[in-house]
Amino acid sequence: MPTLRIIPIALLAFSILFSSCGGGGKRKPKDEATKPAQKAAGIGRIHFFLETSASMGGYLKGATTFKDVVSEVVNKSNQIAPVSVYTITDKPQPYQGGVGPFVEGLATTPLANGKSSKLHTIFGQVGAKATGNDVAVLVSDCILSFPDADIKRDPEINRNNASSVLKNQINDQFASLSRKGISATVYAYNSAFNGTYYDYQNKKSQLNGEQRPFYIWVIGKQSLVADFDRQLLERLSERPAQQLSFGSGDGLKKYELFFGLNKKGDWRAERGNVTEIKFGRKAEPAEFAIGLDLAGLPAYAQAPDYLKENLVIKADNATLKLVNVQRRENVNTTKRMTDREQQLLARNSHVLTFKIDDLFDDEATVNVRMPVRFDTWYQTDWSTMDDRTEAGRRKKTFALVHLMNGVREAYQTGTNDFVNFTFKLEK
Known part of the structure; x- marks a missing residue:
């Protein structure tokens, strides 16, 4: 017993000594962009790419939201993990000096002076950096287009072939990433645009403050992307x-069966299965709770209402229904919980409560599945197929619907699920 008392005291003393030797009241550097990044758990390095084809130039002239957002994103990313900066048109070019000079360059250096770029090639090169524990970030206007020479021969090639050739080039690139376990998140913004705009026929228009969309893509392993999204959005x-x-x-596939939380009726938890369920006129209907860690899913797929509507529950030889979905912070913990059950709750983001109405045999197998589904906000409000006039292009991106559908179809396959696990019910 004396040993048990000495250890925490020693640790406390070490903690006090360490904290007193740490900051020491030093003032933080004014320039956060040059502050060395503290490596976040799991994320090794962030590779930050700015597309610099000529079509991006108007975002960099004058006071624009684009410059504000890109400066903040690269700066805050550097607080999550070390950042390497690149510009890209046909191939990546490391930006000399790193984050600090890059942030200055957004205001002082003409960066967007490259030739037109092929988006599927850019995504391939950016995705190639998202290996191991590294994450890649791409800033682009995401305008799908054939090369200049092809447009000169056929001014309608972009509009006539975006839904076939260009979309399938994007699909093929992201299908390759998906097979490697690489996921993606896209942020959509609007910004004033001051400069030359190239429409789908490569004809030029001079815009002065017209609102144009731009996009920030985060690519990497699903758990790393989810962690990066959470940390970045907290800072922005x-x-x-x-x-x-x-x-x-x-x-x-991983779930936790609680043995007391939200429990009703007479049953036992055994190796993740609900066993020894009592039925009868006097028996209370059995209810049980399962914990899931859904923190790695898109934010909309974590919403309780979304889960209630999209979880598919199949049970052979049983009548079973989902009666409640709760986020961990909304679970009623006023009833006494064992230390073990508190630990189970702490490592799961959601609690699903089920009710067993009937069991027609001694045993039943239950499958809980949620197919991958994606939002479709991009289909009308953000996409246009004729960007030659202000009315046709304002706050819209040419052929965005085909780009995003190409990505969506690479991930939303018949065998791709957000959730898919199985357990048993036994009398």
Whole structure:
């Protein structure tokens, strides 16, 4: 017993000594962009890419939301994990000096002077950096287009072939990433645009403050992207107007069966299965709760209402229904819980409560599945197929619907699930 008392006292003394030797009241550097990043758990390095084709130039002239957002995102990313900066048109070019000079360069250096770029090639090169524990970030206007020479030969090639050739090039690129377990999140913003705009026929218009969309893509392993999204959004002062996450990989199979939380009726928890269920006229209908860690899913897929509507529950030889979905912070913990059950609750983000109405045999197998589904905000409000006039292009991106559908179809396959696990009910 004396040993048990000495250890915490020693640790406390060490903690006090360590904290007193740490900050020492030093003032924080004024320039956060040059502050060395503290490595976040799990994320190794962030590779930050700015597309610099000529079509991006108007975002960089004058006072624009684009410059504000990109400066903040690269700066706050550097607080999450170390950042390497690149510009990209046909291939990545490391930005000399890193984050601090890059932030200055957004205001002082003509960056967007490259030739037109092929988006599927850019996504491939950016995605190639999202290996191991690294995450890649791309800033682009996301305008799908054939090369200049093709447009000169056929001014309608972009409009006539965006839904086939260009969409399938994007699909093929993201299908390759999906097979490697790489997911993606996209943030959508609007910004004033001051400069030359190239429409789908490559004809020029001079815009002065017209609102144009731009997009920030985060690419990497699903758990790393989810962690990066959470940390970045907590830090941003300029939130995206829209957001969409494309998950990858198999559905979540891990779950925890609580043995007391939300329990009704007479039954036992045994190796993740509900066993020894008592039925009868005097028996209270059995209810049980399962914990899931859904923190890695897109934000909309974590909403309790979304889960209630989209979880597919199949049970052979049983009548079973989902009666409640709760976020962990909304679970009633006023009733006494064992330390073990508190630990189970702490490591899960959601609690699903089920009710067993009947069991027709001695045993039943239950499958809980939630197919991948994605928001479709981009289909009308953010996409246009004729950007030659202000009315046709204002706050819209040419052929965005085909780009995003290409990505969506790469992830939303018949075998791709957000959740997919199985357990048993036994009398």
